[in-house]
Amino acid sequence: MSNRKREILDVAIKLFNEKGCINTSTRHIADDLGISVGNLYYYFKNKEEIIIYIYQTFMDEVSTRITLLKDDDIAFDYYEFLIDQMDFELNYRFIRLEMNNIISKYPSVKEAFQKGIQIKLKQMKNLFLHQIKYGYIKEIEDIELEFIISNSWIIITQWEIFWIINNIKDERVRREKGVLNLLYFMKPYLTTKGLENSNLLTSIKYLEKGTK
Amino acid sequence: MSNRKREILDVAIKLFNEKGCINTSTRHIADDLGISVGNLYYYFKNKEEIIIYIYQTFMDEVSTRITLLKDDDIAFDYYEFLIDQMDFELNYRFIRLEMNNIISKYPSVKEAFQKGIQIKLKQMKNLFLHQIKYGYIKEIEDIELEFIISNSWIIITQWEIFWIINNIKDERVRREKGVLNLLYFMKPYLTTKGLENSNLLTSIKYLEKGTK
Amino acid sequence: MSNRKREILDVAIKLFNEKGCINTSTRHIADDLGISVGNLYYYFKNKEEIIIYIYQTFMDEVSTRITLLKDDDIAFDYYEFLIDQMDFELNYRFIRLEMNNIISKYPSVKEAFQKGIQIKLKQMKNLFLHQIKYGYIKEIEDIELEFIISNSWIIITQWEIFWIINNIKDERVRREKGVLNLLYFMKPYLTTKGLENSNLLTSIKYLEKGTK
Amino acid sequence: MSNRKREILDVAIKLFNEKGCINTSTRHIADDLGISVGNLYYYFKNKEEIIIYIYQTFMDEVSTRITLLKDDDIAFDYYEFLIDQMDFELNYRFIRLEMNNIISKYPSVKEAFQKGIQIKLKQMKNLFLHQIKYGYIKEIEDIELEFIISNSWIIITQWEIFWIINNIKDERVRREKGVLNLLYFMKPYLTTKGLENSNLLTSIKYLEKGTK
DNA sequence: CATGAATGAGCTTTCATTCAT
């Protein structure tokens, strides 16, 4: 990918996160970069394509970040995973926050989202099954597991709007709250072994100090 | 409130839910009602005010719907409450789905949202404390309770986007999935007494049949 | 139709004829009239609609101009009909001259054109049949008649481009040449009775003087 | 002319005929050929020049195609001439169909057209005079001949728009109709000798079968 | 010869809002 294309995407991501994707015009992006609109359209055939490229970048980064769990008796590292994950997701906040508006305005983006979500859900299921197998997470019936996973997805992607409305203005603080949201969500599903051997509880304690 | 004002709000709500708030123009609302744009602006000074009024209507209805729990030893009626609650929330879906865009475009709406969320959270907390007091829900430390409640809010308000992206096209089916999301979310917090005496488990079973 | 709507159409017709329909932007029209573009779009939902309205106006005027031939033994008045017809057609020159470009850019205009042409062809056929019946025009086989009529249409609608390229700059002179094109085209089909009793030959003579 | 220049013209002609000259961008031409826009502008200083070159190519081919009638007593071969002529004109349809737009957008193209038309008219006149001399076509006064020739030009160049609007979608069928337009146009001017000795009538019969 | 990045003006269209009547 050419440098300029990268630059456009970077500026677009920045502005989308700052002001919202819907509220950011192609001219805004061009102006911010100091190029002409025509030039922007030389690299991308329309705004939809910009969004799709951003989403692909996002998904690519997601893939490289996957904690590949080998089939070993090892507890999941909640802290590292979540801090890392959410930190990086902040760079693409607009995707979660404006998902519905984006979908209804740019239909082909919806397809990209649908593919992306399938991958995420599979990864999450594998993670759960692994932790169940080695006794870190309690046995769960399959149908319940499906809903636990969808609840995880909802919390992972939608926590931020809650803290925005609750007027937490510091992005970093928000993110820590978001991590706590997920840690507390997971807590009841852990076995005694899970609570004793994973870093879930210590992570909670560590983050709660920071939050105060 | 004058009849006309009410009519405008009703049409606005209808269109916002159908096509999205951002995609619905003031002219569109006026046309649908069969009045002039000028007249619409006689009743509301701008689009922002319409949204705020809708949100107030929404909050008012929320209040009247509150299951006022007396201080009695009685299990919470999950089924009736959630079905009723979510059914009614469908009438204001756009608020949840476009929350972020609305906030960033109409800053004064944010304040209304902030007030509204405080009320909701207080209600939810009372409910939890009541059920804990009578042994239907496990004892929970205060800080954990805060996050359980924020997680509840996130799931209650944000479940729909998950099922939309997962291509569940029937609104009714989506809503039932949403109810299941919350029921499964609550399940681990219930005591044995809670599981035996509340209708949470039977509600789950009942809804799972329908969903298939 | 409101005055403003009429004004917009009039300015549009003027500019379309002067600079071409394709080369005239909606902003040109608005500027020429001294109104805002927004206002123009208040009256017409898009440029296509403007064109269709113009074409309808055109066809309506065509209808009122139809020489309704009763079933009497009377020679067709070439002069009055053609001078009148072509004079008025000058006001809508762009339709003939840019037909192909308009059709390919505004598909729904094509349908309007198609309907219009059918009416025209029917009228022309009736006229021929009437003149044949009373011996002013020679007997013609049906299939030949079809092609004579299509040739008439081609000449009636497309003569102007010939005289433009041949550098006849005066619109009035061009029109007289156009009339002569059609008179000469008709000439071979007239019977002796036709030549003696209609004003075709005298019209030719009259116009030729003017042209020189 | 360099090969590359030729290639550009060929692609331009192809695209102009397919999608219209006005609707074909320089970038489109370059892409179709697989060269850069910059390179295209190395060979032609602007789009206008491309059109002029195409028109010159067109006129050159016209010249080579001229049936040079020697001063012999021989009937004109309508069929071969017209099929050949119109077949080849299909390759430059856009010139006839968009003539007016092209002229008003690219004024210097107009001059080229003007020169071209003069040549054509002269050829046609020679042809008529030759056939009159040997009694195939009736005697015609000079001024009438001028108009017959201009009518021929109009029909030869403008027939297609009629059949396009009449929804004849097959190019080949359209062309045959166009040939018939001209054959029928010529018919009344032929003498008995002309009708008996030329292939005009047989051509008509032959083509009418195909058209049905 | 050839590339392809860059420009800037222009296009059609939408929309919240105002205001004279």
Added chain:
DNA sequence: GATGAATGAAAGCTCATTCAT
């Protein structure tokens, strides 16, 4: 109360053309 004409800014996008390399 009610109308609806009017505004002007802004949106997404296209295109002929230029120019450094």
